[in-house]
Amino acid sequence: MTQQRITLAHGNGGRFMRELIDEVFARHLNDGQLDTHTDAAHLNLSGDLLFTTDGFTVKPLEFPGGSIGSLAVHGTVNDLAVAGAIPRVLSLNVFIEEGLEFAQLERIVADLARAARDCGVQVVAGDTKVLPHGECSGLYLATSGIGVRATPGVLSLRNIRPGDVLLVNGSVGDHGTAVMLAREQFGLRGDLQSDAASVLPYAQALFDLPGIRFMRDPTRGGLATVAHEIASACGLSVRLSEPAIPVKDPVRAVCEMLGYDPYYLACEGRVVAVVAEDAVDEALARWRGIDGSEPSLIGQLETGAPRVILETELGGQRFLEELEDDPLPRIC
Amino acid sequence: MTQQRITLAHGNGGRFMRELIDEVFARHLNDGQLDTHTDAAHLNLSGDLLFTTDGFTVKPLEFPGGSIGSLAVHGTVNDLAVAGAIPRVLSLNVFIEEGLEFAQLERIVADLARAARDCGVQVVAGDTKVLPHGECSGLYLATSGIGVRATPGVLSLRNIRPGDVLLVNGSVGDHGTAVMLAREQFGLRGDLQSDAASVLPYAQALFDLPGIRFMRDPTRGGLATVAHEIASACGLSVRLSEPAIPVKDPVRAVCEMLGYDPYYLACEGRVVAVVAEDAVDEALARWRGIDGSEPSLIGQLETGAPRVILETELGGQRFLEELEDDPLPRIC
Structure with missing residues (x-):
């Protein structure tokens, strides 16, 4: 050529x-x-x-x-x-x-x-x-x-029940933040890497887990958007625990500086799994066996209005609203 | 909304x-x-x-x-x-x-x-x-x-033999010309319609034809490009008969005015079929049974260098070269 x-x-x-x-x-x-x-x-x-x-x-x-x-x-x-x-x-x-x-x-x-x-x-x-x-x-x-x-049954939002818990396989917002920094439009630099990767090993680890309900990768709109999709499709409240959600320090720092909320930023190598409460230990054990994973139990489904509640570190709570304005276009 | x-x-x-x-x-x-x-x-x-x-x-x-x-x-x-x-x-x-x-x-x-x-x-x-x-x-x-x-065998360029003939189900260059006129950048107007349509009825009519070798829709690069693909893949010459290739009058007029060759203009509802010589009558009969069709036998494969020869109305011949410059971007 x-x-x-x-x-x-x-x-x-x-x-x-x-x-x-x-x-x-x-x-x-x-x-x-x-x-x-x-x-x-x-x-x-x-x-x-x-x-x-x-x-x-x-x-x-x-x-x-x-x-x-x-x-x-x-x-x-x-x-x-x-x-x-x-x-x-x-x-x-x-x-x-x-x-x-x-x-x-x-x-x-x-x-x-x-x-x-x-x-x-x-x-x-x-x-x-x-x-x-x-x-x-x-x-x-x-x-x-x-x-x-490769699953015995069909994974679907319809499988989800009150009491089921939400797991994530690693920190959220890395991809959105890394791409933002790479644009240099904010005059910021950092050595943060995108989390972009295949989630197949994580998904596959749970394919035959008794108690697996549903999985989704939190891309555009981030964790908050997946939580909203679950809440609205199931007619349940999603209660997330802020201290349990892994967010890397540079992601937190950039978000604080620019006024973004890391829970709305895209991930490209993360998966949110909803599993029955009695399957949590087995699910976390399987994920911990995968190199580089940092799995966390981040929330639970409960009866109530379809909304997303974030319990803060200090014991308070706030609602994570459905995303309206685009925080960051061209992220995926 | x-x-x-x-x-x-x-x-x-x-x-x-x-x-x-x-x-x-x-x-x-x-x-x-x-x-x-x-x-x-x-x-x-x-x-x-x-x-x-x-x-x-x-x-x-x-x-x-x-x-x-x-x-x-x-x-x-x-x-x-x-x-x-x-x-x-x-x-x-x-x-x-x-x-x-x-x-x-x-x-x-x-x-x-x-x-x-x-x-x-x-x-x-x-x-x-x-x-x-x-x-x-x-x-x-x-x-x-x-x-x-839905074919008994696999349609492939590899099936093509010297002596096989080329058929087309209707006039060429309508789509390219209609889109060009719709752009109004040339100050031309016309009532030419694009040929854009499904070719499934034509293809399906030949699925079980004994002697069907290969089909392709002449989109980007038009009929000349399909002929080149056949010639180069099969190591044969494609001899096309200019008087046999259907070109509508407005397409011919626009091409003459702007210096385009209609054989390189995109079609979006045409199919070129290569069939064995003894299957031609049956193939044409099947296509004639489809509303709106104007099928033609337009050429034949022959041993010789892989090139595309156009026999002109007056008995002369010229080579249709492989397309290099883009005659008309954004056509499909």
Whole structure:
């Protein structure tokens, strides 16, 4: 590839597009299943299949702990994992801004390919569009994923009962804060890494747990939004314990400085699990067996109006309202 | 929905986003299978599954004969159809520019829903992102689709032999030209309609044809690009007959005026089929039975260097080169 930057001709269906696909995408992603000469990929999957999709517009495209490439894998892998499936194949849509440097595109595709290999998923279908300079700020991605159900029953909000408890596998708000710092628009610096990662090991650890009800990854809108989704779908109150929710010191410091609430900031490698009260010890024990985990019991469901109550350190309480204004766009 | 335009808060995971999803997307697309409260949709599919994806960035968003919404359905439905599958489910990614009018978004989603119903596919998973004003020029879409194979064998470029013939189900270049005229940047007007449509009836008519080798829809890069893909994959020459290729008068007129070649312009409702020579009559007879079709035998494969030869009306010949510069960006 002799050119330094993407041009509109890389999206026109002709020779340059074929070269872009062969030399960047197929080279990194090809493991035998990606056939760039067919209109549709054959799926060698059997069992009970789950299907999901996610779009990615994070800015900047590369940040401490990941890039839009690995994020696009983890986001869709995580949606399948929390639904109780082993992710197997992905499709990939790429929207590239004219002028993007080949070197950066290639780093991002390599990061995406690495994440896919680590998660055991294969990119089997793709499409590329190139947009005129000034649009789509570098790169947008979308991934759709198919997985095979691995839970004995169906994980669903409908399984949740009063008394069930909420667990989280690590600190919240790292991803949102790391991306914010990487933008440098606030004049802040730090060495905080995004938490972006596959949650499959955590989800998989609970697939056969007696008492597992439901899991969700707290991405856009953060922990508070997942808690609201649970409260509103179940018609129950969610009572969260502020001292029990893990928040890293740099996240807390940035939030205090800028007036953000860490409970609304996106995570990209966290999972909230709702389990029966008598299954908590077993669930926490299984999670503690996973390298790097810091699992916590952070709250409980109780009968009452569908709302989210945060019990503070000093014994008071406040309501976490449903998110209205966007605290931080372009985070995923 | 009291607001007139999309705001960033419609993409943040909170209340406005929930309202956008419930009141625009779920209202038009919900037919029982779209559950906006789960992270992944359960697929009730069995058989040999095919999977594909496509992105859509057409400008303007609405044009004579369709919109980016119906295009996003037809594009992915057609990729599955030409691969020999009955399309069954779609996922939908939406990238919306802040400031897009709700009324226009709603028209486009309604057009998408209508196209999906007409094609017998269901949107079972989706994701929405909102981008700051100035990005993504209104709306980009991506759809991934899953279908069930309905051909006795696998349709593939590898099936093609010297002597096989090329058929097309109607005139070429209508979509590209209609979109170009709708942009008004050339000061031209016309009543040409895009050909954007499902090619499933045409593909399906040949699924069990003895002698069917391969099908492809000539989208970006048009007929010439499909001919090149065939020539290069098979190591054969494609000889096309210019008088046999249907091109509508207004398409020819616009191309002459602007210096475009209609064989490179996108179609969105056409299919090129490669069939064995002794299957031609049966294939054409089946296609003639479909309302509105104007099928033609347009060319033949022959041993020789992998290139595309166009025999002109006057008995001369010229080569159709592989597309390099983009004749017309943002066409699909």
